Amino acid sequence: MAEVIIVDTPAAAGEWVAQRISALVAGKPDAVLGLATGSTPLPVYAALERRVREEGLNLGHVRGFALDEYVGLPAEHPESYRSVIRRDVVERLGMNAELVCVPNGDRDGINTAGERYEADIRAAGGVDIQILGVGTSGHIGFNEPGSSLNSDTRVKALTEQTRRDNARFFPSIDEVPTHALTQGVGTILRAKHLVLLAFGAAKAEILAECVEGPVTASVPGSAVQLHRHVSVVVDEAAATHL
Ligand code: GLP
Structure with missing residues (x-):
């Protein structure tokens, strides 16, 4: 069942x-969070950081699993999701780096990296709350259009549109990796529990397709409709097509 929450600002989301x-962690200090990258989840991390600093929220025992990682970008590259998660999430929120996993996008071992990641998630008891953004192609994680709705963590080719969208983080589009290792x-x-976030007019159409359109592999984000517990948290601009 999806609940749709429309708020005034990304900060309110x-x-x-x-x-x-916070409520989850209060009852389960070693809760498992599904972490997303991109600009969409940043207000969540900012709000958590404030609670850590001002309200004594302790995320030090919380485990985390990121959705995806570029293939072939060294871990120490500033735009690798291993770097981004460490910088934007682990360090800011006082999490324990050893409890936070990001798929290993190194070419070496890439064929088995997906299976290993699935095993790690299973061993942690599964993800309690998964934060999700949506790409303008309809991707969640890096599951581009055509992704099986049943898929496990594996390598996917990025669409041109996704590479263009993410070129803002790189000196040029040529340096945006062509593939990613992504949770399926x-x-x-x-x-x-899935929490799908979207902000701004540029996400309005794809958000409506995800939330109200047909469930189809052509719009991987539409798969959220198959889940029993989904919260869609959006600002007014992203909600205009709902
Ligand atoms: C990124 C990530 C996704 C994210 C999406 C939207 O490339 N792989 O997990 O949800 O694209 O990005 P943004 O939030 O910056 O719009």
């Missing part, structure tokens, strides 16, 4: 999600 996460749609659907 961040507070809404941070409140849910099936992996994401195994999380206990």
